[in-house]
Amino acid sequence: MTLxxxxxxxxxxxxxxxxxxxxVGGSVAGLLAARVLADGFxxxxVLERDExxxxxxxxxxxxxxTQIHALLEAGRATIEDCCPGYCESLLAAGGVLLDGARDLRFYDQGGYLADGPRRMPFYAATRxxxxDVLREHVTAGRSVTVQDRTRVTDFLLDDDGDAVVGVxxxxxxxxAERVPADVVVDATGRASRTPRWLEANGFPAPPVEDVPIDVGYATVAVERxxxxxxxxxxxxSAPRTRGEAVFPVEGDRWLVNVHGVAGDHPPADLDGVREFAASLPTDAAATTLSEHEIxxxxHAYRFPSSRRRYYERLDTVPEGLLVVGDALASFNPIYGQGMSVAALEALALHRALAADGTTGLPERFFENAAPVVDHAWEMAVGADAPFAPGNAPVPGRVAAFGRYFDHVMRAAQDDGHLREALMRVIAMQDSPTALVRPRxxxxVAAAEVRNARARRSTTGSALRRLASALGSRFA
Ligand SMILES: Cc1cc2nc3c(=O)[nH]c(=O)nc-3n(C[C@H](O)[C@H](O)[C@H](O)COP(=O)(O)OP(=O)(O)OC[C@H]3O[C@@H](n4cnc5c(N)ncnc54)[C@H](O)[C@@H]3O)c2cc1C
Structure with a gap:
């Protein structure tokens, strides 16, 4: 589900x-969950292990x-709804407002996408x-407290063993200290231990899906x-395993990223990054690195697989226990959706609380959150399907969507309206089904016809040139 x-x-x-x-966990997903919980408790x-x-x-x-982060429209709009003034504070702190229709040079399928017809704001800043700005907004004037340097080591069950009543x-x-609570939210990220905790306490663990992508990132800041x-x-983008990104951030810097999937990782030293950048389809990363001060x-980062835990498929989840953010699902980060998914999950939690408070809350929340995760999951897994190792099975519908997405990307090189349609899906404003609307x-069909004609006429004129060259040689 989308915005x-x-x-x-x-x-x-x-x-x-x-x-x-x-x-549990005071990162982006935890803070957003805390924000919507504050309306009812x-x-x-918020208990956070780090300082x-x-x-x-x-x-x-x-x-x-350390890696590039962008906040897409679904995340921006949702955070702004819950925390009015968030974007203004972000800009005041040096975050950069960009236009996804024009500022972003988007290269795919052998060319740059055409400029879009309408502004599409999105934000770039360091993670x-x-x-930091989110924490300020979530805690200001509300009943939310972040306690740092506090590690949660266990969830507490009631005497009957079927409801979580604290940590x-x-x-x-x-x-160790016991903290009673009516609701406990696991926002501990991808390494969440809740599945193991459930099993250890006699509950089934959620089914898990891991889709390998083996992406390696290397990112360096340069003066802007x-x-x-x-x-x-x-x-x-298949069959090309390598990619790049250049994004402006606060502190007059660009973050320059090079990355490679399916094990084709960039080195983690500057000379290696430069060399890797020289092998990329555009010179954007290479020139930014050579023309500006480092x-x-x-900073290197590896991400082995997109991972989803299907809590919505469980028949029994303890009352009072929720799981959000990367702990629920984490996607190939190339698509930049994690914070926006966390924001839409917070919205799903808000709606679940509004429907009937804490009664049956986990079931209602996981049901509400599943379609939000579906969107990002299908996009990421669909686009990554060609990189699946050993042709690992990817559901046909998801793989077909990935292939169609490439067609739209190609067509969008000459058609700004198609760029807009694509960007709205990537930004989680529209569902992928928006890309199969008749218009x-x-x-897309018109672009395919244009391209086929261009190919035929290029082939035709090449053949004519060859024929005349051959003719003059053998005349
Ligand atoms: C390379 C990369 C690039 C990305 N780029 C983008 C992007 O451009 N746009 C975007 O929207 N998203 C992006 N993401 C995703 C984004 O970083 C996450 O989805 C987002 O931060 C939400 O994560 P989270 O809050 O669920 O978990 P995390 O950010 O992983 O935080 C988990 C928190 O839980 C705490 N914790 C863990 N265990 C305990 C414990 N026992 N007790 C107390 N605290 C605990 C940790 O200290 C941490 O603070 C990217 C991800 C990666 C890997």
Missing amino acids: DELERYDADAVEYCGDRAVV DEVL VPDEPVQRDGVPQA PLFE ERREGTGD PPGGRKTMLAMA RGDV VLRR
């Missing part, structure tokens, strides 16, 4: 739900934060800045002159 299909946030929709909710406690200073910093619990936590090396807005993206080290199909 346009979901009922938006309504500040008055949630009634009193309980005394306390605990969110007297107190929302969280009052400024944007890289921290151990979010290693991906620590997105989170056990440890501050630093201190003793005042007003420099160069923004480009050339994702790895600001800092190369989109007509434009």
Whole structure:
């Protein structure tokens, strides 16, 4: 489900739900869940293992934060609904507002997409800045408290063993302490231990799907002159295993990224990154690296597989236990959807609370969140299908969508309206089915006809040139 299909946030929709909710993990998904829980609970406690200073910093619990992050429209609009003024604060702190219709040079299928007809705002900043500004907004004037350097070591069950009633936590090396709660949200990211905890406590673990992609990233910051807005993206796209991205961020920097899927990883040193950049289809990363001062080290990151945990398929989930963000599903990050999915999941939680408070909440939430995850999952897994190792099976519908997506990309090189349609799907505003609406199909078909004619006429004129060359030689 996408932004346009979901009922938006309504500040008055949630009634009193309980005394306390605990969110485990104070990253983007945890903060967004805390924000919507604050409408129904007297107190929302976010327990975070890392130290969280009052400024944007890289921290151990979010290693991906060294890599490029963009906030797409579904995430932007949803966060702005729940935290009015978020985008203004982001800009004031140096985040960059870009136009997805024109500023972003988007390379795929051998060419750049045409400019789109209408503005499509999106935001670029470092991941620590997105989170820092969000934390400010979520905690300001609300009943949300973030307690850092606090590790959650267990969930607590009631005497009957069928409802989660709190957590056990440890501050630093201190003793374990029990924290009662009406609702506990696991926002601990991809390494979530909830499936193991469920099994250890007599519940079934959710079915898990892992789709290998084996992507390696290397990212380096370079100096950006005042007003420099160069923004480009050339994702790895079959059969090309390599890609690149250049995004402006706060602090007058660009983040320059090179990446490779299916094990074709870039080296993690500057010379290696330059060499890798020289092998890419455009010179955007290479020239940005050579023309501007390097600001800092190369940061490498590896992402083995898109992973989804199907909690919605379980017959029994303990009352009071929810799972959000990367702990629920994490996708090949090339598509930049994680924070937006987390935002739409927060909206799903908001709607689940509004429907009937905490009664039957896990079931309702997982049901609401599943179609949100479906969208990002099918896009990422569909586009990655050609890279599946050993032709691992990808559902036919998903693989077919991936192939069709490539056709639309090609057609969008001459048609800004198709670029807009694509960008709206990528930004999770529209469902992928928007790409098979008659007017989109007509434009794709028209582009295919144009391209076929161009190919025929290129082949025809090449043949004519060859014939005349041959004729003059043998005359
Ligand atoms: C390379 C890369 C690039 C990406 N680019 C984009 C992008 O452009 N746009 C986008 O929207 N998304 C992007 N994403 C995805 C995005 O980073 C995540 O989806 C988003 O941060 C949400 O993650 P999360 O909050 O669920 O988990 P995480 O960010 O992983 O945070 C989990 C938190 O839980 C804490 N924690 C863990 N265990 C415990 C415990 N026991 N007790 C207390 N705390 C605990 C950790 O310290 C951490 O703070 C990218 C991801 C990667 C890997």
